Amino acid sequence: MIDQPTVFSLFPIAVALVISIALRDVIFGLFLGLLSGILLVYGSDPLEAVNLLVKDFLVPQVIDPYNAGVLVLLAFIGGFVALMETSGGGEAFTDSVKRFVKNTLRLQVSAWIGGIVIFFSDLGTPLIIGPIFQTLVDRLGISREKLAFIIDSTASPVAILVPFIGWGVYIMGLLGQQFEVLDKTITDFEGLISALPYQFYAWLSLIAIPVLALSKFDFGPMLAAEKKAFLKNRDKFDGLALETQGLGQRAKTSFVWLPLLVLGAVLGLSLGPLGFPFEAINGSVFRAGLSTAYIYSAVSLVLLMALYKARSIMESLKVYLNGMSRMMHVAALLILAWAMSDLLSEIGADIYISSVVVANIAPGMFAVLVFITSCLISFATGSSWGTFAIMFPLIVPAAFAISAPLSVCIGAVLSGGLFGDHCSPISETTILSSMGAGCEPIEHFRTQLPYALANGFLSLIGFLMAGFYPSVGVLMVLLVLQGIAILGVRKYMNMETV
Secondary structure, three states, X not given: OOOOOOHHHXXXXXXXXXXXXXXXXXXXXXXXXXXXXXXXXXXXXXXXXXXXXXXXXXXXXXXXXHHHHHHHHHHHHHHHHHHHHHOOHHHHHXXXXXXXXXXXXXXXXXXXXXXXXXXXXXXXXXXXXXXXHHHHHHHHOOOHHHHHHHHHHOOHHHHOOOOOOHHHHHHHHHHHHHHHHHOOOOOHHHHHHHHHHHOHHHHHHHHHHHHHHHHOOOOOHHHHHHHHHHHHHHHHOOOOOXXXXXXXXXXXXXXXXXHHHHHHHHHHHHHHHHOOOOOOOOHHHHHHHHHHHHHHHHHHHHHHHHHOOOOOHHHHHHHHHHHHHHOHHHHHXXXXXXHHHHHHHHOOHHHHHHHHHHHHOOHHHHHHHHHHHHHHHHHHHOOHHHHHHHHHHHHHHHHHHHOOOHHHHHHHHHHHHHHHHHHOOOOHHHHHHHHHHOOOHHHHHHHHXXXXXXXXXXXXXXXXXXXXXXXXXXXXXXXXXXXXXXXXXXXXXHHHHO
């Protein structure tokens, strides 16, 4: 047993981090980190250590009422998302905007809007939006790399800003356990909502697309890719007769907007009388209301597809159950993260980290350190969710201990995790965005990296400011700086070419 918190209290998370980076597998890293921590603390043989891991750390996470509610909600979300992704509604919606696409600006903005509308799945967005716009970008002389950049910037950056889909539920699941121990006056929902203005990287990535499109500006490898695409397709740059690709008449745009309307309506009816979304809602009540909303949304979509004979009810049920099973990976990650949090707390890792931070780091600088660390972990592992699981058990207690602005620190973890995920060549969204756009993953990584680094640098400035002066105004300042930087560099490059 470890009597006093020392640097050895960090041993389990260090093992988890090293293995996660080395093997690109956060789940395996967390499992071995937990096992090593149990061996260190209890001095058990490997057989007994696994027994303790299951009995004392994993099973309690599953039967805990809070955790069980999160896992059930994630299953309902997984089923609904699977129905939406396979309904054809996303393709029908995107196809319907083709009539408005007359030039490169409208095309980029249309793909951007499509990515925002298909907000319910960060992994589904690239595979829904990308293939629809491939022919259009070719005809208008836009590179496939630019399309990959657009859909990548409207996948995870949009999903992480929506509190009632898988991303938000997962993050609240991680935050809720910390608040339960440290400060029961803060709910997981409040913690996530308060961090929205400080998710600098997500906002900068999202807003960059229309700003770049309006300014007609590109730089770095993306500029070379755009010039190559224009020269290759200039003979087709003729105003275009944009015709609908054969997507099938049974897929309707209502397959997207009607279930989402039902989702919002049921959520409003369930939680509106309690003050949602303007007042804090009890976590269990929020998850119950959200689960109800997702069930009714799924039922509405199943009936709608049956009505239009797009898919039978039994076929939809099979898709729904497959979608629920897909969430097992997320559930495993959450359970291991909760167990790691309990183990770290038991051996005093939070106390040790807090004592080190108090002695060496000013509260205002803590968010910057958190952001940089999260960037490095996420870039190395290619997993933003794994980064959240590793970082939150460490930074939330430390932020409380040194009175650092908690909302800013949460935003720093989320922004850092997203930054690394957005520019890591091994990230799922990087790979899927290149697949959806029809370009090589390495080319998407290479052309997107300068934009990611630019937004990452602005985010770093933001956390320097917000660490000392937490305010929504910091985000406004960053967005203005982004616009000024784009226009300024564009003007400078134009001068250089004269």
